[in-house]
Each structure stands twice: as C-alpha cells, then as structure tokens.
Amino acid sequence: MTYRLAPVDTTAFAAERGGGDLTVIGSVVQRSDARGHVTGRTEFFEDVAPPRLAHLKMHRSARHHARIAAVDLGEALAVPGVLRVLTHADVPNNLYTPLKLIGVGPDDEPILAVDKVRYLGEPICAVVAETEAAALEGAARVKVTYEDLPPVFDVEEALREGAPLVNEYHGQNHFIYEGHHCRRIRFGDVEAAFARADHVLEWRYQSAPIEQAPVETTGCVVIPQADGRLRIHSDTQACFFTLDNTALILETPFNKLRIVGGTVGGGFGGKVDVVVEPIACVAAMATDRPVKFVYDRAEEMQVSSPRAAERLYIKDAVMNDGKIIGRKITLYVDAGAYARHSPYGVTKAAAHLPGPYAIPNVWADCHCVFTNRTPSSAMRGFGVTIADFALESQMDQVARTLGMDPLQLRLLNAYRDGDVKAHRKVAEGTALVEVIQKAAEMSGHELPETYRRMSSTTREGL
Amino acid sequence: MPSQIVSLVVNGEHREFIAAPGATLLACLRESLGLTAAKRGCAQGACGSCTVLVDGRPEASCLVAVETVAGGSVRTLEGVATGGDLDEVQSAFVDCFATQCGFCTSGMIMVAEALLDRNPDPSEEDVIEAISGNVCRCTGYRPIVQAVLEAAARRREEAVTR
Amino acid sequence: MAKLRGRGYASVNYPTGMNLGGDPSQALVHATTTGTFVISLSSVDLGQGIKTIAAQCAAETLGLPMENILVDTADTDTGPHCMGTFASRGTHRVGNAVIMAAAEARGVMLEVAAEELEVDAADLETDGTGYIAVKGAQDKRVHITDLALAAHFKHGRTISGRGIYLKEPSVPVPETGEMDPDSCQAHACTVAVVEVDDETGVVEVLELFNAYEIGRALNPAMATQQVEGGAWMGLSHALFETTEPYYPARDHGPRDFAGYLMPGPADLPVQHSLLLERPSANGPYGAKGIGEMTANAPIPAIANAIFDACGVRLTSMPFTPERVLRGLDALKTEETC
Numbered sequence: 001m002t003y004r005l006a007p008v009d010t011t012a013f014a015a016e017r018g019g020g021d022l023t024v025i026g027s028v029v030q031r032s033d034a035r036g037h038v039t040g041r042t043e044f045f046e047d048v049a050p051p052r053l054a055h056l057k058m059h060r061s062a063r064h065h066a067r068i069a070a071v072d073l074g075e076a077l078a079v080p081g082v083l084r085v086l087t088h089a090d091v092p093n094n095l096y097t098p099l100k101l102i103g104v105g106p107d108d109e110p111i112l113a114v115d116k117v118r119y120l121g122e123p124i125c126a127v128v129a130e131t132e133a134a135a136l137e138g139a140a141r142v143k144v145t146y147e148d149l150p151p152v153f154d155v156e157e158a159l160r161e162g163a164p165l166v167n168e169y170h171g172q173n174h175f176i177y178e179g180h181h182c183r184r185i186r187f188g189d190v191e192a193a194f195a196r197a198d199h200v201l202e203w204r205y206q207s208a209p210i211e212q213a214p215v216e217t218t219g220c221v222v223i224p225q226a227d228g229r230l231r232i233h234s235d236t237q238a239c240f241f242t243l244d245n246t247a248l249i250l251e252t253p254f255n256k257l258r259i260v261g262g263t264v265g266g267g268f269g270g271k272v273d274v275v276v277e278p279i280a281c282v283a284a285m286a287t288d289r290p291v292k293f294v295y296d297r298a299e300e301m302q303v304s305s306p307r308a309a310e311r312l313y314i315k316d317a318v319m320n321d322g323k324i325i326g327r328k329i330t331l332y333v334d335a336g337a338y339a340r341h342s343p344y345g346v347t348k349a350a351a352h353l354p355g356p357y358a359i360p361n362v363w364a365d366c367h368c369v370f371t372n373r374t375p376s377s378a379m380r381g382f383g384v385t386i387a388d389f390a391l392e393s394q395m396d397q398v399a400r401t402l403g404m405d406p407l408q409l410r411l412l413n414a415y416r417d418g419d420v421k422a423h424r425k426v427a428e429g430t431a432l433v434e435v436i437q438k439a440a441e442m443s444g445h446e447l448p449e450t451y452r453r454m455s456s457t458t459r460e461g462l
Numbered sequence: 463m464p465s466q467i468v469s470l471v472v473n474g475e476h477r478e479f480i481a482a483p484g485a486t487l488l489a490c491l492r493e494s495l496g497l498t499a500a501k502r503g504c505a506q507g508a509c510g511s512c513t514v515l516v517d518g519r520p521e522a523s524c525l526v527a528v529e530t531v532a533g534g535s536v537r538t539l540e541g542v543a544t545g546g547d548l549d550e551v552q553s554a555f556v557d558c559f560a561t562q563c564g565f566c567t568s569g570m571i572m573v574a575e576a577l578l579d580r581n582p583d584p585s586e587e588d589v590i591e592a593i594s595g596n597v598c599r600c601t602g603y604r605p606i607v608q609a610v611l612e613a614a615a616r617r618r619e620e621a622v623t624r
Numbered sequence: 625m626a627k628l629r630g631r632g633y634a635s636v637n638y639p640t641g642m643n644l645g646g647d648p649s650q651a652l653v654h655a656t657t658t659g660t661f662v663i664s665l666s667s668v669d670l671g672q673g674i675k676t677i678a679a680q681c682a683a684e685t686l687g688l689p690m691e692n693i694l695v696d697t698a699d700t701d702t703g704p705h706c707m708g709t710f711a712s713r714g715t716h717r718v719g720n721a722v723i724m725a726a727a728e729a730r731g732v733m734l735e736v737a738a739e740e741l742e743v744d745a746a747d748l749e750t751d752g753t754g755y756i757a758v759k760g761a762q763d764k765r766v767h768i769t770d771l772a773l774a775a776h777f778k779h780g781r782t783i784s785g786r787g788i789y790l791k792e793p794s795v796p797v798p799e800t801g802e803m804d805p806d807s808c809q810a811h812a813c814t815v816a817v818v819e820v821d822d823e824t825g826v827v828e829v830l831e832l833f834n835a836y837e838i839g840r841a842l843n844p845a846m847a848t849q850q851v852e853g854g855a856w857m858g859l860s861h862a863l864f865e866t867t868e869p870y871y872p873a874r875d876h877g878p879r880d881f882a883g884y885l886m887p888g889p890a891d892l893p894v895q896h897s898l899l900l901e902r903p904s905a906n907g908p909y910g911a912k913g914i915g916e917m918t919a920n921a922p923i924p925a926i927a928n929a930i931f932d933a934c935g936v937r938l939t940s941m942p943f944t945p946e947r948v949l950r951g952l953d954a955l956k957t958e959e960t961c
Contacts, residue, residue, distance in 0.1 A: 002612050003559040004605055006848040006897035008841055013902040019840065023752035024684040025909045028845040030556065032676045032695065033669065037564030038552040038571060040499020040539035047498040064874065102645025120874065131482075153872040178798035185801035207941040208871035210861055211884060215503045215511055215565040215599055238708020239666045239698045262698025265501070265565030266599045267670035268857075272710050297504035298879035306867050334872075347796060348642050348711075351805045356637035364801070373874060374867075378710055380857065381916045384638060385923070389941060392634035392924030396931065406633045406928070414635070424802040429912075431811045431837035431902045436635050438835035439813035442896055443631075456902075508881035559845050562853065563671025590889040597881055600671050601849065602856025603889035 003028070012434045033263070044265055045233040046294060048221045054083055056283050056293040057135035059125040059142035060303065061117035064153075065164065065372040066146035068115055068124070075141040076127055081134030083287050085142065086126040088112040091282055092251040095169075097339050098274050101244055108169035109338040109375070111249060111278055117146070118166055118337035119374050121303040128283045128291060151372035155311055155332035158371050166337055166370040175335070175343045175368035182368070183350040185329075187422040188361030190317070193326025197317035201398055204313050205390035209306035209334070212379050216265025218304055219294025220276045222284040229256050230281055235264045237271040249278040250285075257281070269378035273305055273340060308342060308376035309334040310349075312390040317361070322404050322412045326361035327354040331387070335368050336375035341382070342368050348383030351423045355391035356432045357413040362422035407440055408451055416456050430456040468532045472497070473541025481528045488512045488523035491538060499539035499568045503597065510596030513569035514538045520576040522595075539568040542575065550620065551575055551613040560609035562600035569596050574610045582621070584614055625823040629830075630933025634925040635813040638917030639806030640907070641713040641791055648790040649713075650704035651721035653682065653729045655783035657776045659754075659768035661686060661729065663695045666703030667718045672915050673846045674714045680842055681719045681908055685726035686733070687750025688768060712913025715842065716807055719908030720789035728785030733768070736775045736783060740766050808904040810912040811837040814855070814921035817893075818929040820936075822952055825945030827930055829859050829893040832922060837900040839912035844899065847914065851897050854918020859893065860886045861919065862926040863943055 005028070010017065019026055036042035059076075073085045088094045088110055095107040113124045127138035150164045157163055158173040166173050177183045194200050220234040236242040239259040247254045264271060280293040295304060310333050317326030331349055335342035346368040353364045379385075399406040414432040421427055433456045440447050454461040463483040470477055472495060479494040488505075491497040491514065500523055503511030507525040514523045515537040542549050548556065551574045561567050570593060577584055577592040584592070589610045598606060641647055652664040663682050669675045679693040686692075697703055706718065730750075737756040738745035741764060749759045757765035766774075775781045796803035817831040832855055841847040864885040869876050878884040903910020923941065931937050936951030 002554070002557045002608070003845050004608065004848050004852065005845055006836075006851060006899050008844055008899045008901060009835075012837075012900045016903060017901050018903070019901075019909070022684060022909065023687075024680050024690060025842050026840065026844070027680075029676060029680055029690055029843055031559065031561065031673055031846065032679060033564060033673075034556040034559075034561050035548070037561040037567040038539075038548060038555045039543055040497075040568050042564050043498075044501070044565065046502065047492075049493065049496070049498075099645075104644075133482075153874060155872075177796075180798050183796070183801065184799065186799065187801075203939060205939045206871075208866035208868050210865045211867045213599055213865075213881075213884060213886070214563070215509055215597055216501065216563070217503070236708075237668050237670060237710055238706075239668060239700050239703075240705050241708050243700050257700075259700045260698070262666070262668050262675075264563065264668055264670045265503075266563040267668075267709065268599070269710060271670075272708065297506055297509075297881070301867060301879050301884055302877050309868070309871050344642070344644055347644060347803075348639070348805065350796075350801055351639070351642075351803060356635065356809075356811070371872075373872075380854075381638070381920050382642075382711070384636075384916070385861070385920050386941070388634070388636045388920040389923045389927065392636065392921070393927050393937075393939060395634075396632065396924070396928040397937070400931075407635075410633070410635050415637075422801070423796075423805075424800070425804050427809075429808050429839075429902055429904050430637075431900060432635055432637060432813075434900055434902075435811045435813040435835040435837050438898055438900060439633075439635075439815050439833050442835065442898060443815040443817075443831075443833040445631075445633075445815065504881055506880045506882070559849055561671075562673070562849055565671075594888050594890060597886070599857075599886075600853050602853045602892065602895075604852065604892055604895070605849070607889055 009438060042263060044216060044263055045221055045235050046219060048233045050223050050290040053290045053292055054128050054130060054287055055132040055135040056126050056128050056280055056291055057139040058123045059139040061120060061122040061124060063117055063146050063148060064120050064151035065149040066117050067149060068113060068144060069147050070145040072143040076138040079134055079138040079141060081130040082127060082138040084128045086282060088114045093249050096249050098245050099341060099344060104343055106169050108167055119372055121374060126279050126283060128287055153371050153373060155334050155369040155371060158369050166372055170370060173370045175339060183347050183366040185350050185353055185362055185364035185422050190326045190328050190361040190363040193317035193361040197325060198320045199318040201318060201401055202315035203394060203397055205393060206311050207309055207386045209309045209376060211301055211306050212268035212270030214266030214268060214270060217295040217297060217300040218271055218276055220280050221290060221292045222280045223290040224284055224288055229258060230284060232257060232259045232277055234259055234261045234277055235271055236261055237267045242274050242277055245274040246277045246281055250281055268380045269382060270304055272378045303374060305340055305375045305377035307379035310386040314390055314394045316398060318398055322402055322409050324357060324359050324413050327359045329353050329364040331366040333368050334376060335370055336373045337370060338375040340375045340377040342376060345383040349387050352384050352387055354422055356415050358415045358419040407436055407445060411436055411451050411454055468528050471535040473537055485528050486524055487526040487528045487531060490528045491523060497538050497540050501565055501568060510569040511566055513572045515572055515576055518579060520573045539571055550616040554609040554613035554616060558605050558609035558612055560605040566596055566598045570606055574613060578614055578617060582614060582618055628820045628822055628933040630818055630929045632816045632925045632929030632932055634921040636921045637809045637811050639809055640716045640913035641807045642711040642805050643791045643794055646793040647707055648788055649706040649717040649721045651725040651787040652704050653725040653785045655772045657773050659692060659772035661693050663722055664703050665697035665706060665718060666700055667697050667706040667714060668709040670709055674718060677715050677842055678718055678722050681722045682726045685723050686730050687752055689752060689754055692768060712916045715911050716907055716913050717789045719911060721787040723908055725785040725787030729783055732781060732783045736779050736781050737766055737771055739779055740771060740774055807906055808912050810914050810917050812917055812921045814925040816922060816925035816929040818926060818933055820930055820933040820948060822934060825948035827863055827943055827948060829926060831894045833896045835898045835900060837902055838914045839904040839907045840901050840910035841899050842909060842911050847899060850914055851918045852895055855895060855922050858919040858922030862923045866942055
C-alpha cells in the first residue's frame with residue numbers, strides 16, 4: 001500500500017456499525033482533485049487573469065487606537081498608474097457585521113475607517129492602480145494624521161470601569177447576549193457542590209492569537225460582466241455568505257453579484273470573514289475594470305483575523321474518589337476591535353463546557369471582549385480548541401492532586417448516552433469511554449478490568 | 463529604467479516576453495506566459511510554493527529578478543507531465559494521497575524533481591532536507607515524504623525495465 | 625543537563641455543525657442524456673475533500689460507479705445554497721443533501737427503467753456497475769447510458785433530484801444557556817510522548833497515539849489525511865504558533881513564515897492513529913464532522929506530557945523553550961527555598 005491508512009477498529013460498537021452492503025462508502029476512492037493539483041491545472045482564484053486587471057492595496061492604520069484628524073490623498077493620487085483612492089465615502093453602506101445575516105447585531109465595523117481606528121492595520125484607504133507596484137506606492141504615500149487615544153489590550157483590563165472604550169457601536173467593551181453581559185451556562189448548584197466537595201481546585205489558562213496560515217492568502221478577483229453584474233472569483237469558505245454580505249455593503253440587489261469559488265488553498269476558518277470582496281467590488285465599479293485584491297503574507301499574518309486569545313479560570317469541586325461534582329468556568333475571549341464571528345464562537349464555547357464529562361453542577365460565564373487588536377474570528381476548532389487545552393490540562397492537574405491515573409479519572413467522569421449536558425441536551429452517540437480505552441490499548445497504558453469493561457452505552461463500573 | 467525583452471527556454475520551448483524592470487520570474491511565468499502552476503504563497507521566499515527549476519536548480523521564483531536568468535532554462539510543473547501522462551513524482555503524489563488543498567503541491571513536486579534528478583536513491587533524510595523550505599499547512603508532511611520516496615522507487619524500477 | 629521523557633493524556637469531544645440561525649445546505653442532481661449524474665452545489669473545498677465525498681455519497685445512493693458522477697461547485701449562479709465550509713459541517717450537511725437529492729433521482733431512474741424493461745420498479749436493483757437489473761434475472765437489465773438517453777428522447781422524463789439538509793435554528797435561553805446547537809459529537813483521545821531538553825527548553829514530541837471516533841469513515845484514506853494533518857496542526861499550536869508572542873503586548877508579531885514557526889518535516893513525531901465508528905443517527909451513512917476536532921487533543925496531551933517529563937506546568941500556550949526554561953528556573957527556586 002502506497003498511502004497512509006489509519007486502521008478502522010471493528011470491535012467497538014460492532015452491533016451498531018453495520019455498513020456491509022455499501023459499495024463506495026467506506027472504500028478508499030482517489031481524490032477527484034488530485035490530478036489537477038499534481039499537474040498545476042487546478043484553478044485557484046488568483047490564476048484568473050482577465051485583461052486590464054487593476055490592483056488594490058490598502059493603506060492601513062499605523063496606530064492601535066486613534067482619532068483620524070486628517071487624510072491627505074494628494075501624493076498617492078500623483079503616483080503614476082494610480083487610478084483611484086477609495087475612502088469610506090465611496091462605500092455605499094460602510095458599516096457592517098458579517099453575522100447580521102443570522103440576526104446578530106449591531107453593525108460595528110467600517111469597511112474603511114471613518115473618524116477613528118481601533119487596531120493596528122485597520123484599513124483606511126484603498127488604492128487602485130494599473131500595477132501592483134503602483135498600488136503599493138500609492139498606499140505608502142497616503143498621509144494620515146492621528147490623534148492618539150489610549151489603547152487597551154488585556155481582556156480583564158478592558159472590562160474594568162474606566163477602561164478606554166474600544167468600539168462605540170457596542171457602547172461597552174463586551175458583546176451583550178440578550179441583556180446579559182456574557183453567554184451564561186447555569187446548571188445545578190455549583191456553590192453547593194463546592195461546599196460539600198473534598199477538594200476545590202482552581203487554575204488559570206491562557207492562549208495567544210494563532211494565525212490560520214493557509215498557504216494561499218485571502219483574496220479575490222472581481223470582473224465586471226457584459227450584463228452589468230460582477231463576477232467575483234474568491235477563495236471564500238462560504239460563497240453565499242460572502243455574496244449576501246457584499247450585496248448589503250454595496251447596496252445592490254443580491255443578483256447583481258456572482259461568486260465563483262470552491263477551490264481554496266487552505267482555509268482553516270480564516271476565509272469565513274468578508275474582508276476583501278466588498279472593497280474590491282467598489283473598486284471594480286468605480287473603475288469599470290477587473291480588480292484584484294489579495295492579502296500579502298504580512299497582512300495575512302498580522303491583519304487577517306486570527307484564532308482568538310482566550311483566558312479561562314476553571315474551578316472544580318472534586319470528591320476523594322475522583323468524581324467531579326461541580327465545575328465553574330469564567331472564559332474571556334479576546335475578540336479584538338470588532339465582533340466578526342466572535343459572538344457565535346463564544347456561544348459555541350459555552351455549549352462545549354464543561355467538556356465531555358458528566359458533571360451535575362456547572363456554572364459558566366463566557367465573555368466576548370473587545371480590545372484594540374486585530375479582530376479575531378473563526379479558526380479550526382472555533383470556541384473549542386483552547387477550551388480543550390484548559391479543560392484537559394485541568395483534568396491532568398486534578399488527577400495529579402488526587403494521585404489518580406489520568407485516564408481512570410476521565411473514564412470515571414466521562415459522559416455517556418443519556419447524560420444531560422450542561423446546556424440541557426441529552427447526550428447520544430457518545431464514545432469518549434471507547435476512544436480512551438483504545439488509546440490506552442494502543443499506547444500500552446494498562447487499565448484495570450473494571451475500567452476496560454466500561455461502556456458509553458451502559459453505567460457499568462460507575 | 464525601461465521594460466525589456468527577455469528570452470528564456472521554458473519547459474523546452476523558446477519564449478520571449480516583455481518584462482517590467484525588477485519583474486520577478488514568478489510574475490513573468492504567471493502573467494506573461496500564462497503558466498500558473500507556480501503559486502504566490504508569500505512573495506518572501508519562505509514558503510516554496512513558487513519553486514521552479516532554473517537550469518536544473520530549485521529556486522523560489524518570487525525572489526528571482528527575471529533579467530538575472532535571461533537566456534536560461536526554466537522548468538515548471540506544466541513541463542513535468544509528457545503528453546498528458548503523469549511522471550513518477552506526480553503519480554506518486556496522487557497515489558500516496560499527498561495532496562489536500564493542492565496549493566503547495568507544485569512547489570513540492572518541483573523540489574522533488576530536482577532531488578531525484580541528482581539523487582535517484584534518496585534516503586528519508588534527503589527527502590526531508592529537500593522539502594524543508596516548502597510549507598504545507600494541511601498534510602503534516604508525512605504523505606509528501608512518502609510520495610517522494612515512492613516516486614524514487616518507481617523511477618529506479620522504470621530505469622531497470624528500460 | 626538531561627533529556628527528560630514524559631507522557632500526557634487528553635480526551636475530547638467535538639460538535640458537528642453549529643447552528644444559531646438555521647443551518648441548511650442544498651444539492652441538486654440531474655442526469656445528462658448519456659448517464660452522467662451532475663451534482664450541483666455551492667459548497668467549498670478547502671482541501672478537506674468535499675468534492676470527492678459528495679461524489680461518493682451520490683454514487684452510493686444512486687447505486688452507480690464513481691465514474692458516472694461529476695460534482696459542479698461552487699458557482700452561486702448555478703449551485704443551490706450552502707452555508708459554507710466551517711464548523712465541521714460540510715460532510716454532514718452536504719452529504720445528507722446529496723443523499724436526499726440522489727435518492728429522488730434514483731427513484732425516477734428506477735421508474736424509467738421499469739418502463740423501459742416493462743417490469744415493476746420495486747423489482748429493480750443496482751449493483752454499482754452501471755446496470756439497473758431485475759432482481760434475480762440478471763440478463764434483464766439496462767445500462768444507465770442507454771436508460772438516460774431513452775428517458776430524454778423516448779419517455780420524456782428528467783432523471784433528477786433535489787436535496788436539502790436543515791438543522792433548525794436554536795436560540796439559547798439567555799438565563800441558563802439551554803440550547804441545541806449541534807447535530808452529533810465526534811470523539812478523540814491522544815497520548816503524547818515528549819522529550820524535554822532541560823538545558824535548552826526545547827520540547828520534542830516523539831510519539832502521538834490517537835484514537836478517533838468519527839461515526840463513519842466515508843473514505844478511510846481521506847479520513848487519515850484529516851486526522852494526521854490535524855494532529856500535526858495541534859502539535860504546531862502547542863509548541864510554536866502565535867501572532868503575538870508576548871500577548872497581551874502587541875510587539876514582536878511575526879510577518880512571515882520565517883518568524884511564524886511551525887514544525888517542518890524533520891520535526892514529526894511517530895503517529896499511530898485508529899478510527900472508531902459509531903454511526904450517527906443523523907449523519908450521512910453515519911458520518912460525523914471531523915475536520916476540526918483532530919487538532920484539539922494533542923495540545924493538552926503535550927502540556928500534560930511536559931509536566932510529566934520535567935514537572936513544569938505550562939498553562940499558557942504555546943509551550944516555547946522560553947516558557948519551559950522559566951518553569952524549570954521557578955522549580956529550582958522553589959527547591960532552594
């Protein structure tokens with residue numbers, strides 16, 4: 001066999017697996033896109049090369065938090081090859097938030113900055129030029145005069161009284177969930193659990209922003225069509241989501257736009273944002289020419305939205321036998337200067353708590369906090385990856401404190417079919433017990449008979 | 463400085479085109495010659511997606527000013543398959559499931575071609591060294607290493623049969 | 625100076641799909657007059673392989689070979705709506721929509737074949753070779769190429785189907801957080817073996833043992849790509865990656881791949897992966913979404929292994945040599961006190 005193949009276990013859930021009559025499903029079928037990839041014929045958005053293509057480059061904020069006192073476009077416009085310099089006044093509906101499509105508000109982010117910048121790298125002016133070099137030169141020659149404002153970078157500092165206000169559209173440095181200052185989970189009585197616990201154990205966990213780092217950067221090529229519509233070649237992860245948001249920003253009928261995509265050089269969540277298409281469309285309409293706007297690597301690294309930094313405090317009520325009877329979690333998600341998809345990510349995090357364990361008393365406050373940094377947004381494992389780092393580090397610290405085997409602690413507390421999770425959904429199709437047992441087996445970690453006999457479908461051994 | 467006419471042998475064919483001053487080999491391949499297999503991943507010479515062979519050597523074409531290689535010979539991924547038949551490296555990448563998003567694939571195959579041209583029987587360490595300037599964000603690299611070793615074996619076998 | 629070995633453990637679950645505003649995807653299927661089935665979508669392939677998986681689901685449901693399937697995506701003029709590729713939803717939502725569309729098309733295909741063969745549609749079967757045959761009478765059969773031609777020119781029928789999968793909106797109860805956001809849960813457990821150099825602070829991951837429960841491996845080779853590539857990303861997150869190394873300070877942010885570190889091919893651990901299948905009641909052929917989950921368990925497993933190796937509890941990501949060394953220094957200070 002020339003390819004890598006993880007074996008499929010046939011022992012666990014043998015009665016439920018079935019599938020013996022399948023002909024194609026469960027078989028190794030060659031990837032339909034592989035031949036295009038190895039011959040170089042796969043067409044990515046940037047391989048589209050329409051004639052008279054103009055290039056867009058952004059002049060970005062040099063400050064973390066400042067008022068814009070003046071913008072001087074004179075020198076930029078004088079650069080040979082510069083066709084237009086677009087400002088907020090050129091964008092029909094300059095204020096948006098991507099999740100307004102599912103009813104999340106308020107609109108809180110300008111396409112191009114108006115009177116204030118809220119993070120380093122925020123777009124202020126878009127320079128459209130005959131060549132990429134001219135667009136870069138033009139962008140470098142835009143002169144912005146700033147009046148600095150104090151920035152806030154730490155999530156807990158941002159929530160303190162008197163902290164600088166990051167985003168006036170929200171009015172405070174956090175997102176409001178139906179009148180609450182955070183997304184809450186309230187299940188059982190966590191304080192009573194702490195009162196009767198043998199051990200109360202609390203630790204803090206912290207992550208830093210992480211870049212999706214697809215090898216293909218975020219971008220698009222917009223081509224005006226014979227019928228007056230715009231064809232947008234894009235590496236978006238969500239074609240209609242991008243189309244609908246772009247149409248709202250352009251204030252055009254939705255059917256004026258057509259997105260062609262579906263072949264993307266890696267996404268990992270970073271290409272769910274709608275950050276290149278709207279302004280590229282404005283540029284294409286303003287110049288009546290095809291326009292390309294693609295992030296360079298430095299923009300991808302520092303300006304495109306990363307995985308949020310998160311801070312978690314986890315406090316557990318634990319009995320001597322290893323049962324966790326209560327878990328209290330305070331989560332701060334650093335959304336950066338604008339909401340983007342963070343309000344949703346925080347709710348996703350809340351639904352994930354307290355991890356894959358049957359804990360009868362759970363209390364969680366999950367805060368979506370605004371700071372003066374690059375807006376964070378979706379990334380592989382949105383809302384869950386960093387929580388898992390914290391939750392599973394916590395499990396290890398609990399096991400160490402009790403002197404228990406770390407896998408036995410997990411098996412003892414693992415959720416099983418029929419358990420009610422903290423967000424009051426009844427668990428079904430669970431398999432945590434079995435993956436732990438198999439990983440133990442694979443790695444030569446011996447489990448006592450009672451733990452090897454446990455199952456996600458029964459209460460045996462509990 | 464005015465634009466100039468540059469000539470190159472690209473995939474065995476003599477090509478002439480007009481290049482702006484300072485134009486990179488990558489830009490000329492993609493924009494003047496319509497050869498888009500080489501990708502712009504970083505334009506900083508740090509991701510390897512734009513790798514092509516210049517006189518047989520793998521080069522980050524985003525860092526090569528085209529006038530510095532005028533008159534030279536350039537091989538791109540488009541020149542690897544002959545008459546629509548995949549070569550051993552390409553077919554091994556397919557068979558080993560060494561592609562996911564496909565964006566790094568062109569550069570990976572070109573560094574593999576250069577390696578196998580000079581060393582038909584590379585060790586795993588040789589392959590790792592050869593591809594270590596190329597970034598892949600999807601696969602975790604192991605299928606790519608395996609594909610290059612498989613390609614080497616296939617090429618040696620072909621040489622014996624021939 | 626020593627290289628210290630340790631083992632760490634982590635087990636996780638991961639939701640398939642996440643729905644706060646309703647989460648639908650559609651698929652349309654139609655046969656050309658020569659028996660190729662075109663699956664029209666607007667779903668995006670980021671490299672995870674939805675084009676291949678959609679074709680497999682269609683071929684299985686139609687009972688036809690893969691060669692008879694084409695996937696046409698993603699053009700908003702021709703493809704029906706898809707919410708997008710995120711939240712481990714693609715295989716689940718799109719797979720289900722394709723199955724529904726293909727099942728409708730199969731129904732028409734069998735009706736037309738029944739007319740063509742002058743039998744009852746209920747007596748027909750497919751075997752994945754391209755023939756529609758009468759059960760128990762294998763000589764009485766018609767090939768899809770001939771049947772599709774006859775459907776168009778002789779019977780006046782379109783062999784086509786429509787599919788949608790919708791997870792209805794779930795609005796969380798603000799007081800309690802009660803909600804029903806996801807469709808199913810996948811599971812994973814990682815055992816990490818690391819070596820910590822107590823002089824340089826460098827952590828090397830030697831081995832990763834990963835067991836993943838993914839509902840159904842629709843294409844085991846592609847599932848392997850996902851789990852191994854994902855585990856690599858988890859390792860990368862754990863040891864290297866951040867755009868703000870001194871968070872919350874904004875300084876020293878990398879702007880290129882020279883500064884934004886990720887493990888290269890020389891830094892790979894030995895990976896042992898195992899797939900478990902507990903088919904999901906609502907998944908396409910039981911499949912759950914796995915694209916995101918695979919990166920998660922390795923991170924805490926590595927943190928826990930570092931503690932096991934050298935006694936340093938790292939509660940801040942990533943686990944850089946600087947943090948390991950500061951941790952070791954703190955331990956020494958404690959000892960001397």
